[in-house]
Amino acid sequence: xxxxxQNSGPLSVPEGxxxxxxxxxxxxxxxxxxxxxxxxxxxxxxxxxxYSNGDKEDGRFTAQLNKASQYVSLLIRDSQPSDSATxxxxxxxxxxxxxxxxxxxxxxxxxxx
Amino acid sequence: ExxxxxxxxxxxxVTGKKLTVTCSQNMNHxxxxxxxxxxxxxxxxxxxSMNVEVTDKGDxxxxxxxxxxxxxxxxxxxxSPSPNQTSLYFCASGKLAGGSNEQFFGPGTRLTVL
Numbered sequence: 001x002x003x004x005x006q007n008s009g010p011l012s013v014p015e016g017x018x019x020x021x022x023x024x025x026x027x028x029x030x031x032x033x034x035x036x037x038x039x040x041x042x043x044x045x046x047x048x049x050x051y052s053n054g055d056k057e058d059g060r061f062t063a064q065l066n067k068a069s070q071y072v073s074l075l076i077r078d079s080q081p082s083d084s085a086t087x088x089x090x091x092x093x094x095x096x097x098x099x100x101x102x103x104x105x106x107x108x109x110x111x112x113x
Numbered sequence: 114e115x116x117x118x119x120x121x122x123x124x125x126x127v128t129g130k131k132l133t134v135t136c137s138q139n140m141n142h143x144x145x146x147x148x149x150x151x152x153x154x155x156x157x158x159x160x161x162s163m164n165v166e167v168t169d170k171g172d173x174x175x176x177x178x179x180x181x182x183x184x185x186x187x188x189x190x191x192x193s194p195s196p197n198q199t200s201l202y203f204c205a206s207g208k209l210a211g212g213s214n215e216q217f218f219g220p221g222t223r224l225t226v227l
Contacts, residue, residue, distance in 0.1 A: 031213060032213060034215065034216075042157070042220075043203055043218040043220055043221050044203070044220060046215050046216065047217070048216065049213060049215050050141050051213065088148060088155070089130070089155065090156075092214055099144065099146075099161045099163050099169060099209075099214065100161065100169070100172075101146070101157060101158060101214065101216070102158070103155050103156040103157070103158075103188075104147075104155060105153070105154070105155040106155055
């Protein structure tokens with residue numbers, strides 16, 4: 001089993017809909033979780049970080065963390081064509097002062113008008 | 114402007130010819146890291162550094178070297194590049210605080226080893 005797995009894509013949603021991206025991780029003691037967005041040909045950019053159970057909202061983005069079930073998700077409300085990108089989930093590995101990050105393989109999101 | 118810079122952005126080289134990819138950040142971040150990105154494999158961490166003179170292996174360190182002599186610079190060295198090191202490389206930096214590690218990525222270096 002991969003350490004960090006994301007729901008296989010690509011994911012296609014209509015403009016204005018909610019896009020739901022999911023990520024599961026295998027290390028039960030992981031403490032830090034991140035969502036990055038990567039446009040084609042560009043570098044990843046951080047959009048959300050979450051460290052404790054529950055929801056964290058930032059504008060149209062909501063990150064949800066459930067450590068008991070070992071998953072973290074990203075909801076994008078009112079999806080826009082500009083949200084079309086690859087979304088990467090990253091998990092901070094225990095015992096390394098969070099220096100070691102493991103990324104999922106990414107989920108390609110397409111928002112169509 | 115706060116940024117992470119990498120040079121060169123594109124490089125074509127031949128097997129066995131030593132090369133260095135430079136990475137520099139102007140945000141006074143303690144943490145720096147190198148990743149490679151390959152189709153179907155995602156981002157994989159090569160090496161990271163928690164501070165000056167402190168480096169550690171990531172998931173795929175074989176064939177690479179790093180050094181952290183100054184806080185702002187973290188070069189990636191390929192002593193004897195091989196074709197399987199053809200990849201897109203990203204440098205990242207971050208400020209470590211309270212258990213967080215929010216990283217900011219450079220623009221990437223596309224390396225081709227013939």
